[in-house]
Amino acid sequence: MTEASRLADQVRQSLPRVKRGTPSFYGDRLDLPAGETRSVTEVDLEDNCVVLRFETGEIMRVWDPAGYEVANNAFVVTRASRVVWEWYPDLQQQSPETHRFREYVARDSGIEARTNDDPYMARLRPKVGYPAVEIC
Numbered sequence: 001m002t003e004a005s006r007l008a009d010q011v012r013q014s015l016p017r018v019k020r021g022t023p024s025f026y027g028d029r030l031d032l033p034a035g036e037t038r039s040v041t042e043v044d045l046e047d048n049c050v051v052l053r054f055e056t057g058e059i060m061r062v063w064d065p066a067g068y069e070v071a072n073n074a075f076v077v078t079r080a081s082r083v084v085w086e087w088y089p090d091l092q093q094q095s096p097e098t099h100r101f102r103e104y105v106a107r108d109s110g111i112e113a114r115t116n117d118d119p120y121m122a123r124l125r126p127k128v129g130y131p132a133v134e135i136c
Contacts, residue, residue, distance in 0.1 A: 004049065004062075004065055005043060005045055005048075007046070007068050007077070008043050010070045011040060011052065011070050012069070014070050014072070015043070017072040018070060018135075019071065019075040019123055019135045020037050020135070021037050021135040021136050022038065022136050023038060023060065024131075024134045024135070025104045026049070026111045026128075026131070026132060027115075027125075027130030027131075029091075029128035029136065030085065037054060038058065038135070040052050041053055049061050049062065049063045057087065058086065059125075060084070060085050061083070062132065062133055063080055063099070065077045065079070067079055075133070076129050077133040079103045080104055082103070082105045083132055084101055084104075085102045086099065092120070099116075100115070102124060104132070106132070111126035111127070
């Protein structure tokens, strides 16, 4: 059994009591409107990638997770080789043109981040030494 499958099982067993909050990727917190939070509603496993679905339609993909804590008061994945957050600004208008993402890739030299969202609105600032994923 891989770490990814163990994490997926842990999340599955904890649903629906998984911590609700604001996702953060390598210390780069998702910029949500005041008071908004997110909650995991489903989990799947695709090879060595844990796929988490949220009640608002977003999807988080976590490759090669290592070191995690999942509970009603904590959701942390210490390390991952890659994390992608995906969403559609309008769930009724889903198309390749409206698909948005933030991608974080762990390299020896640091964390590389990119997005196809508005570059002025989404300045990505990942930091070495922070968990790959945390719901705050």
